[in-house]
Structures are given as structure tokens and as C-alpha cells.
Amino acid sequence: MDYFNYRNDELFAEDVPVEQIVKQYGTPCYVYSRATLERHWRAFDSAFGAHPHLICYAVKANSNIALLNLLARLGSGFDIVSLGELERVIAASGAPDKIVFSGVGKREDEIIAALKIGIRCFNIEVGGELDRINRLAGQLGVIAPVSFRVNPDVDANTHPYISTGLKENKFGIAFEQALSEYQRAARMPNIKIIGIDCHIGSQLTETRPFLDALERILALVADLKAAGIVLHHLDLGGGLGIRYKDEQPPEPADYIRAVLDRLGEADFEILLEPGRAIVGNAGILVTRVEYLKATDHKNFAIVDAAMNDLVRPSLYSAWQNIIPVRMQNQAAEQTWDIVGPVCETGDFLGKGRTLRLNANDLLAVRSSGAYGFSMSSNYNSRPRAAEVLVDGGDTHLIRARESIEQLWAGERLLP
Numbered sequence: 001m002d003y004f005n006y007r008n009d010e011l012f013a014e015d016v017p018v019e020q021i022v023k024q025y026g027t028p029c030y031v032y033s034r035a036t037l038e039r040h041w042r043a044f045d046s047a048f049g050a051h052p053h054l055i056c057y058a059v060k061a062n063s064n065i066a067l068l069n070l071l072a073r074l075g076s077g078f079d080i081v082s083l084g085e086l087e088r089v090i091a092a093s094g095a096p097d098k099i100v101f102s103g104v105g106k107r108e109d110e111i112i113a114a115l116k117i118g119i120r121c122f123n124i125e126v127g128g129e130l131d132r133i134n135r136l137a138g139q140l141g142v143i144a145p146v147s148f149r150v151n152p153d154v155d156a157n158t159h160p161y162i163s164t165g166l167k168e169n170k171f172g173i174a175f176e177q178a179l180s181e182y183q184r185a186a187r188m189p190n191i192k193i194i195g196i197d198c199h200i201g202s203q204l205t206e207t208r209p210f211l212d213a214l215e216r217i218l219a220l221v222a223d224l225k226a227a228g229i230v231l232h233h234l235d236l237g238g239g240l241g242i243r244y245k246d247e248q249p250p251e252p253a254d255y256i257r258a259v260l261d262r263l264g265e266a267d268f269e270i271l272l273e274p275g276r277a278i279v280g281n282a283g284i285l286v287t288r289v290e291y292l293k294a295t296d297h298k299n300f301a302i303v304d305a306a307m308n309d310l311v312r313p314s315l316y317s318a319w320q321n322i323i324p325v326r327m328q329n330q331a332a333e334q335t336w337d338i339v340g341p342v343c344e345t346g347d348f349l350g351k352g353r354t355l356r357l358n359a360n361d362l363l364a365v366r367s368s369g370a371y372g373f374s375m376s377s378n379y380n381s382r383p384r385a386a387e388v389l390v391d392g393g394d395t396h397l398i399r400a401r402e403s404i405e406q407l408w409a410g411e412r413l414l415p
């Protein structure tokens, strides 16, 4: 359920006609719904009831500071993977002690910044990172709170590019090495072990792989306890999928109930790092049809958004629904490839879509709130799209469309 619906054949974002947003801000344009974003976050948070927990929204899914700030106001924590994301959370008034820092390649300056600001936890993904954090914490005279991201080697049953919990993936400490890494950490003077972490992949549509991973993690937790290492929290990562087409992912409440049922009396604080499930269906990408091009083989609708704005179709062959902003019956129904202006054959937003189209029509690509703007680029020297947040009947420009001059800001001619 979201808040992008038709009223009298016209698409609305909450109470605002999408056409009105386009008149004000142009295309291509990302449009987000505050009500949807907040409802999705609360669905995770409330499912825990009284069980100690922290929802750490995965900033990479959509890192606009207005959205981060709305989540911070709800009490959200944040899962970050870079200094840039750390600074975004701070700029959005996120609480440092609710930040967990994931990622396989944390640089020294990133670790130092996180230690200085006092984040909740480092999710360590490689042995050398433990040594580095211990050394830098010592230099700063602080104790670093850590957990290890363990690779449980379970099949998340998702697209191979977004599966992260198999032993051939680069992520996390190998399951077999985890115990000895924890023991090594326990001997370090500037390290405090507080938890364990895993994240097995993204766009998961079943509960089973999550529970398989949890089983592996709990086995390790028992081994750690036997070795005298007691944990405060379990971080089960993100990855819960959304409906793009006909997927039927579990509701957050179903997933969380299954986790809590399995935990029984165990009173670990549970951390989750959902990204897509919170913001994916809270956003659309609005684009205008520039030209219609019919050939003997195919019909192309050439639109003004492209793979630089939304790369998921090109990168993962991801299917996202494309719908008209205004339903109309004048044009004949035909099958279209919806393509962008970028000079790549792989530049498409959707293929084989049956639509009634005229040049100049507006289209909305649904489910674009996650990994849409945050993965956008300037390829072909295309300024990045505007981002607009709708709140009931109000619209807020939360990121201005990039100007042409911004494209080469920072570049220099030789003297």
C-alpha cells in the first residue's frame, strides 16, 4: 500500500496531482510520499512491541537528508557505509549513538570520524579492520564498540548481484573464522565487543533465508558464550523485499514475529538495517515522453529520464511498473520499450510495456524510492533530477535539479 493513487484518471502523490508537481519542478523528477515513508518505518518499529530493538535505516537506499531527518524524528537509527553517509546522518540531525557502520573497506579517516563522533557500533567485515580500529581507538583514547559481520553462507535466493551472504561473496568474516576473530578482539585493549551482525542480501521475498541465517548466527552465539564472550545485540541486517510486480514478500510484522518466536526467552537487543522496504515504494520517478518512434520491429517511447537517473533496469534487468500520470483513451494501446536519451543500448526503464501513449505524456516509474536517486550519476553530462517530498497537500523541494554549471564545478582548465 502506498499513497500514489488515481483520482478521476489522474495520478496523485498523497493529495497533490503529479502534473502539478511537474509544472512546478519539471522532469525528470523524483517524488516521495512522507506518509508512505513513515508508515513503512513504523511497521518495522511497532512489530517489536516491548522487545528491545533499533531500526537502523540503510542510508544507501536513499540518502536525501530531508528523508533521513524525517526518520530521525521518528527515532530511527542508521546503517552507514561511508564518511559521506555519516556526515549526511549528522546533517540530518540523526543521533550518533544510533549509527552502525557497515562496509568492507572502511578507510582510516572514516574510522577516526566515527570514533570521534561516538557511533553505536562498527560492523567489522575483515580481520585487518579490527586491528585498524583497535589502533586508531588507542590513539584517540577511546574504546571502540564492535560487532563482526559474519557471512553465514546461506542462499538468499535473490539476484546474484545483490546476494551478499554466500561464502563466494566479498562481504563479512567467514563463518569458520568468526570465533577466533572474536577471541582476538576480546584480547584487544581498545575494543569492546557488543554484538554480531549479518546481512545476506537484498530484495528477499521469503522469510526462510533470514531464519536460516539466524540459526547459523545463534549457533555461533552459543559458541561465543562457551568461550566467555557475551553479546548484547544481534543485528540481522536489511534485505526485506518489496512488491515491484507480483512478488509477495513477507510483511515486516510477519518477518519480525518469526525472528522473535525463534529467539524465545533470549533477550538480545535486535537491530535491523532495512532500506528498500522503508523507502522503495515511497517514491516514483516522473518522466516526460519526448518522442514516439515506431519501426517495423519495435515501438520506442523515448523519455527524458535515463539510466543515469534510475539504473536498476539496466544494471539488474529489474522490472519496475511504468504507469501514465493521466489515463487517456485517445491513443491506441500499443507495446512500447521505454528508453532514455543516453547513448547506451542498455539505457531503458522498461521493455514491452502496453500503454496508450502520445508524445509529451507524463509517465511514472513506480517503486523508485530505493536505489533510484542514490545510484544516479551524471553520465552523458546529464544533471541529476530534482527530488520533491509530498506531505498531504504540501510539496517540498528537497533537492534542486542540478544546474548545468554544477556538472563541471571542481574541474579545472590547465594554465
Ligand SMILES: Cc1ncc(COP(=O)(O)O)c(C=O)c1O
Residues within 6 Å of the ligand: 058, 061, 079, 102, 103, 199, 201, 202, 203, 237, 238, 239, 240, 273, 274, 275, 276, 277, 370
Ligand atoms: C550491510 C547492509 N545493510 C543493509 C542493507 C539494506 O538492504 P535493503 O535495502 O535490501 O534492506 C544493505 C544493502 O543490501 C547492506 O549491504
Ligand SMILES: N[C@@H](CCCC[NH3+])C(=O)O
Residues within 6 Å of the ligand: 060, 162, 202, 203, 312, 370, 371, 375
Ligand atoms: N542497489 C540494489 C541493491 C543493493 C543493496 C546494497 N547492499 C538494488 O537496487 O536493488
